[in-house]
Amino acid sequence: MSNNLDAYLILSGILFAIGTFGFLARRNAISMLMSIELMLNAVNLAIVAFAAFSRAVDAQAQGSVIALMVMAVAAAEATVGLAIVIAIYRNKKTPLVDEYDAMSQ
Amino acid sequence: MRSKIVPIILALIVMSAVLGIAVLMLLLLGQDWGDALFWVLAAVMIGAGFLVVTMRDIIRCGLAMIVCFLALAGIYVLMGAPLLGAAQVIVYIGAISVLVLFAIMLTQTKDAPSRLVFQTQAVPAAIASVIVAVLIALAVAATDWGELPQRVRLATSAMSKVLFDRFTFPFEIVSVLLLAAVIGGVFLAKREPGGPS
Amino acid sequence: MTIDAFIPLLVILPIGGFALTAFIGRRLGKGAHWIPVLVIFGAWVIAMGLAYQVLSGAAPLLSGSEDVHGYALHWFTWIPADQFVVDVGFLVDPLTACLLIVVTTIGLLVHIYSVGYMAHDPGYWRFFAYLNLFMFSMLLLVLADSWLVVFVAWELVGLSSYLLIGFWYRKRSAALAAKKAFIVNRVGDVGFALGIMAIWINTAAVDGIHTLNVRESIEKLLAQGDANPIPLFLTALLVFAGAMGKSAQFPLHVWLPDAMEGPTPVSALIHAATMVNAGVYLVARSNELFASSPSAMVIVAGIGIFTAILAASIAMTQTDIKRVLAYSTLSQLGYMFAALGVGAFTAAIFHLMTHGFFKGLLFLGSGSVIHAVHEEQDMRRMGGLAGKIPITYATMLVGSIAISGIPPLAGFFSKDEILGEAFKFGFYWVWGIGLFVAFLTAFYMFRLMGLTFWGVFRGPKEVWDRIHESPGVMTTPLILLAIPSVLLGLALGLPLGDSTLHHWLEPVFVHAEELLALPHEPYALAGIDGGLILASVTVAAIGVALAWRLFGAELGGIRLPARPEVVRDVSARPGLAFLYRASLNKWWFDELYHLLFIVIGGRIASALWWFDREVVDGTVNDVGRATIGAGRGLRRVQTGRVQNYALGIALGLIVMAGSYLILAGSPR
Numbered sequence: 001m002s003n004n005l006d007a008y009l010i011l012s013g014i015l016f017a018i019g020t021f022g023f024l025a026r027r028n029a030i031s032m033l034m035s036i037e038l039m040l041n042a043v044n045l046a047i048v049a050f051a052a053f054s055r056a057v058d059a060q061a062q063g064s065v066i067a068l069m070v071m072a073v074a075a076a077e078a079t080v081g082l083a084i085v086i087a088i089y090r091n092k093k094t095p096l097v098d099e100y101d102a103m104s105q
Numbered sequence: 106m107r108s109k110i111v112p113i114i115l116a117l118i119v120m121s122a123v124l125g126i127a128v129l130m131l132l133l134l135g136q137d138w139g140d141a142l143f144w145v146l147a148a149v150m151i152g153a154g155f156l157v158v159t160m161r162d163i164i165r166c167g168l169a170m171i172v173c174f175l176a177l178a179g180i181y182v183l184m185g186a187p188l189l190g191a192a193q194v195i196v197y198i199g200a201i202s203v204l205v206l207f208a209i210m211l212t213q214t215k216d217a218p219s220r221l222v223f224q225t226q227a228v229p230a231a232i233a234s235v236i237v238a239v240l241i242a243l244a245v246a247a248t249d250w251g252e253l254p255q256r257v258r259l260a261t262s263a264m265s266k267v268l269f270d271r272f273t274f275p276f277e278i279v280s281v282l283l284l285a286a287v288i289g290g291v292f293l294a295k296r297e298p299g300g301p302s
Numbered sequence: 303m304t305i306d307a308f309i310p311l312l313v314i315l316p317i318g319g320f321a322l323t324a325f326i327g328r329r330l331g332k333g334a335h336w337i338p339v340l341v342i343f344g345a346w347v348i349a350m351g352l353a354y355q356v357l358s359g360a361a362p363l364l365s366g367s368e369d370v371h372g373y374a375l376h377w378f379t380w381i382p383a384d385q386f387v388v389d390v391g392f393l394v395d396p397l398t399a400c401l402l403i404v405v406t407t408i409g410l411l412v413h414i415y416s417v418g419y420m421a422h423d424p425g426y427w428r429f430f431a432y433l434n435l436f437m438f439s440m441l442l443l444v445l446a447d448s449w450l451v452v453f454v455a456w457e458l459v460g461l462s463s464y465l466l467i468g469f470w471y472r473k474r475s476a477a478l479a480a481k482k483a484f485i486v487n488r489v490g491d492v493g494f495a496l497g498i499m500a501i502w503i504n505t506a507a508v509d510g511i512h513t514l515n516v517r518e519s520i521e522k523l524l525a526q527g528d529a530n531p532i533p534l535f536l537t538a539l540l541v542f543a544g545a546m547g548k549s550a551q552f553p554l555h556v557w558l559p560d561a562m563e564g565p566t567p568v569s570a571l572i573h574a575a576t577m578v579n580a581g582v583y584l585v586a587r588s589n590e591l592f593a594s595s596p597s598a599m600v601i602v603a604g605i606g607i608f609t610a611i612l613a614a615s616i617a618m619t620q621t622d623i624k625r626v627l628a629y630s631t632l633s634q635l636g637y638m639f640a641a642l643g644v645g646a647f648t649a650a651i652f653h654l655m656t657h658g659f660f661k662g663l664l665f666l667g668s669g670s671v672i673h674a675v676h677e678e679q680d681m682r683r684m685g686g687l688a689g690k691i692p693i694t695y696a697t698m699l700v701g702s703i704a705i706s707g708i709p710p711l712a713g714f715f716s717k718d719e720i721l722g723e724a725f726k727f728g729f730y731w732v733w734g735i736g737l738f739v740a741f742l743t744a745f746y747m748f749r750l751m752g753l754t755f756w757g758v759f760r761g762p763k764e765v766w767d768r769i770h771e772s773p774g775v776m777t778t779p780l781i782l783l784a785i786p787s788v789l790l791g792l793a794l795g796l797p798l799g800d801s802t803l804h805h806w807l808e809p810v811f812v813h814a815e816e817l818l819a820l821p822h823e824p825y826a827l828a829g830i831d832g833g834l835i836l837a838s839v840t841v842a843a844i845g846v847a848l849a850w851r852l853f854g855a856e857l858g859g860i861r862l863p864a865r866p867e868v869v870r871d872v873s874a875r876p877g878l879a880f881l882y883r884a885s886l887n888k889w890w891f892d893e894l895y896h897l898l899f900i901v902i903g904g905r906i907a908s909a910l911w912w913f914d915r916e917v918v919d920g921t922v923n924d925v926g927r928a929t930i931g932a933g934r935g936l937r938r939v940q941t942g943r944v945q946n947y948a949l950g951i952a953l954g955l956i957v958m959a960g961s962y963l964i965l966a967g968s969p970r
Contacts, residue, residue: 002143002183005252006245011147011180013241015154017234022158024230024949025223030163030209032945034170037201038154041177052184052259053252061267064186064259068268071196072279076286078201082208083293090296095212098225101942226949233952240959247963 008049015042027096029085033078040074112159116152123148142183150176163209171202185258305355306373308348309392312402312445315341316438320431327427334427338434339413342406345437349406353399357806361394364517369809370395374447381450388514393447396806400651401444401583404658407786408575409437411779415666416567418776419673429469429565436462440576444583449498449514452584456494456548459577460487466572467564479560486557490547494584497540500532507531520590524817527594538591538598541584549581549635552609556891558632562624566669569624574631574661579654582638586810589647593814603643607735610636612889614742618749619873619885622679623668626750630705631661633739637720640732645818646723647811648804653716655803656790660704660713663783667698670772670780671754676765681753683761688856690769695755697780699857702751704787706744707842712787714839715795722834727820737841744845752853757864798831 015038022035044067051063089095127144153173160166174197181190268276319341327334352373355361361371372395381388394402413433420429439458446452461484468480498514505522506512507529513519523530523537530537545551550558561573572578585592585602592599613632620626634657641650672679674691688695704711707718717740725733759766771777794803849855852872854864873882884890939950 002139003255005250007143008180008184009245010242011150013245014151014238016241017238018151018154018158020237020952021230021234024233024945024952025227026158027223028163030205030212031158031166033208034157034166034205037170037197037205038157038173041174041197045177045180048181048184048186048189050250052186052256053250055251055253058267060257060259061263062271064189064264065268065272067186067189068192069272069275069279071192072283075196075201076282078204079286079290080293082204083290086208086211086294089212094214097945098943100944226946230949230952233949233956236956236960237952240956240963244959244963 005049005053008052009046012042012046012049015039015045027098029088029095029097029100030082032097033081033085036081037074037078040070040077044070112156112161115159116156119155120148120152123152139183143180146176146179146183149173150180164206167202167206167209170205171198174198174202185256186264188261188264189259305348305351306375306394309352309373309375309394309445310377312345312348312352312392313438313442315345316434316441320434320438323427323431323434327431330427332421332426335413335417335430338430339410339417341434342410342413342437345441346406346410349402352394353403356394356399357396364393364395367809369812371809372396372398385512387512388448388450390451391447391515392445393516394445395810397583397586397651397810398444400655400803400807401579402441404579404655405437405440405444405576408658408662408783409433409440409571411782412567412571412575412662412666415570415669415776415779416565418773419567419669420565423565425469429466432462432465432469433567433571436466436572436577440580443580447516449501449516449519452516453491453495453498456544456580457491459580460484460491460548463487463561463572463577466568467561469564469568473563476563479557479563483557483561486554487547490544490554493540493543493547494545497537497544500537500540504530504532504537516587520588524590524594533595534591535595535598538588538595539601541588541591542598542602545581545584545639546605547581548584549578549639550609550632551581551605551636551639552612553891555609555613555632556895559625559628559888562622562628566624566665566672569628570662570665570669573628574665575658578631578635579638579658582635582642582650582654585639585642586647586651589642589811589814590817592642593645593817596818599643599645599818601643603640603729603732606636606639606641606643607732607739608636609633610640610739611735611742612636614739614746615881616885616888617746618742619882621681623671623681623684623750623754624665624679626681626746627661627664627668630664630743630746631657633743634661634705637717637736637739640724640736641720644724644727644729644732645815645820646720646727647814648801648807649716649719649723651807652794652801652803653720655794656704656712656716656787659783659790660701660711660787663697663780663787664701664705666776666780666783667694667701670694670776671698673772673776674769675761676768678761678765681750684754684759685757685761686755686759687769688755691771693771693777693780697777697784698755699751700784700787702747706747706846707740707838708744708846709839710792712789712791712795714842715791718835718838719795719801721838722831725834726823726830737837740838741841741845744842745849748846748849748855749853752849752855752864756856757854 019035019037019039019042022038023032026032026035047063047067047070051060051067054060054063085095088100092099123144127141127148130144131141150173153169153176156169157166157173160169174193178190178193178198181187181193319338322337323330323334327337330336356372359371361373364370364372364374372393374391374393376389376391378390379387380390413430416429416433420426423429436459439455439462443452443455443459446455464480464484467483468477470476471480501519501523502512502514504526505514505519508522508526513522523534527534547554558573558578562569564572592602610633613629613636617626617629617633620629634653638650638653638657641647641653670691671684671687671694674687674694675684678684700711704713707714709715721733721736721740724730724736795801850860850862852865852869855862872878887893939946
């Protein structure tokens, strides 16, 4: 199994699906952000899996580098996102996203 | 009370099932440590991920997320990218998860976790995510990737050569991005001087 | 210049009179009658001059004809539209000349009479304006030489009739009667319009050239015979439908009795002497068209004689003096159509002329009576008026004798000619029914005389004390009308069998008579014709005698008392009681029409309205409602929440990826 690219990819897919469900179904904004992190990780896993099994030699190294970049970006995004959630929380006094419906007015 | 326990029990069941299968495979089909490790790590990761999205108490969700990341780091190492595994632990668990936990603490409401965990659109969301998983699985299985039959061990030196040679520009951009994120985060979350707490 | 240059004046003068009176009549007040009367007098002079020229043969031959003298004047082209060309022109042949005599003479006398009758009416000027409008329409109708112009005049006559019947428009019954007249007329006019369209289509059947000229089109139709796309039978019946409406034949007869709501001069002019004769004129003008279709002729005769007996039966029990005369008019019109239907065209025109005079006389006389008893029209409250209003009495007596067909007055000649021709041409049923109707006519006319002029006065005493004869301006026309009622028959009907009128009108009808192949035996006074004369006179005498027995008479040396109790007994007998009631209720025709058209028609109209409301409007409204509903439903997608939008994105992604997989992923 560990030598099978498809296995890693399917694993990544399952994790991505779990992340999607969490993003769409949870009420707390921070849960949504955690689900986003799960999705990003799933993508990372896929990238590394491709890199580990690719025939092109330079692709193997590049895969890890790209995964590293993704990690950095994920960190930046989590920072800003959480800062926003805290700011909104201060305004609306609730972290629940279905109460943020000012856009529907 | 019941809704707190059910997802945990579910996850435990799944994990133990996978573990059981792995042990069985190990014992009955011969010893391929790589495969067994893969199964174990995969089971932990999926189980923890499932718990992240289904548990009621957010703090526990955060902790489950940490476990998930840990398992993922293990898989990276298994795949032959130990630097990445280390980076995963340092960045995700050490930085992002802590940040998330801090944010959770800062946005706790007075009353206990609210009545509903899920939105009204939870059921369609569940269906959608199942379909997404199925689609990805089908796409993956149906495609000929032209891959190597064996995974390759990614040498750290090769990786660093590529990182600082070809990817210098993105490297620098990412550092600027991180700076911007830090400044932005500070600014956004800053309390107004003399404003409400 | 020759007299035919004056022909347009015959129509210009009345319409000018109408326009002038309409604009400045109100200011002229009591003098508003001068313009209309003078205008009609001028028209009368021209008409008599024209008639003299045409009937005496001094007029030139009409183009395209070997024996018809007259004037054909083309005035201007009204519609020059390539295929559809309508010229306005005038045709004055012997038939038109006879009509002109009747129309203008009676018109003039009615105008003079109205000066007295309408003297106290606030709408004096309006009345004369309408009268002039009517004269214009009627003259245009008899003079026109194009079917379309005839139709225009036809409608204008109907309009004038509406205006005049509803003259006292504040009175609800008058307004309703005017509406009824116009609408029933309209029903007939639909048929007439279809007939004109049929003529239009037929004229182009062979050589592709349309024509609406009356003489030319009829010639063409006959020449084409079976090549006509629309059969001549149908065309003739459609034209007759128009005549039925205007001349109040069954089943369109219901408007004429109600039309008595108008002032009496109107009843005299329009509903006795001129407008109702328009239908007879129309059929006479298209006599060749009818003659080429014997079945149409039979229908005309049948409807005519049926109307005659129907109306006569109703007249027997009516109590309003004008209603009796109205039903009498219906009955006599029926005679005219019966004559036309059996092929006795000249007899019909003869009766038209004599009837115009004595019925006009009777109506104007009844107006004088009504005026005398201070607007009372119910005969049950009259009686014994002979001594108080002698001139009116004398002239009405003359009129009654004339209409009953007692020789040697005018009605005898014309009525006898109709009955005689019917018998000789083999229409025995027409003759039989006509004879019975003659009996009824004599009966109800002398019933009228008995109730009105003889016996004792049955009204209030105050009215009796104030009864007076009408002013000279009203009695003079009565006397002037009594003269032709006495003499016209002698003037036109002699010598018997080969009358003067027959000579005048022969060229107009000769072609039709050839088509019909009617038997023409020499007049046998000692033989069949004498027998027929004897029959009709006897029948009339019996009718008169019976009326005298029941309603009294004070004539010359005869003194008979009225016997109302006998009348009551007779009308109460089992078989006769139903007939009496039916007659009194006008054979329930108004109720039948009300049921058919108002009630049932109203239901159908409601059903259609429901359909229009629910289905047609409903469809349109539902489209709108569906749009609004769809909008409202779609609005719910926009919740303002990010997660809902994200779900949408996820769904879209699934759909795209899935379809790509399915479409492109099948072959591995």
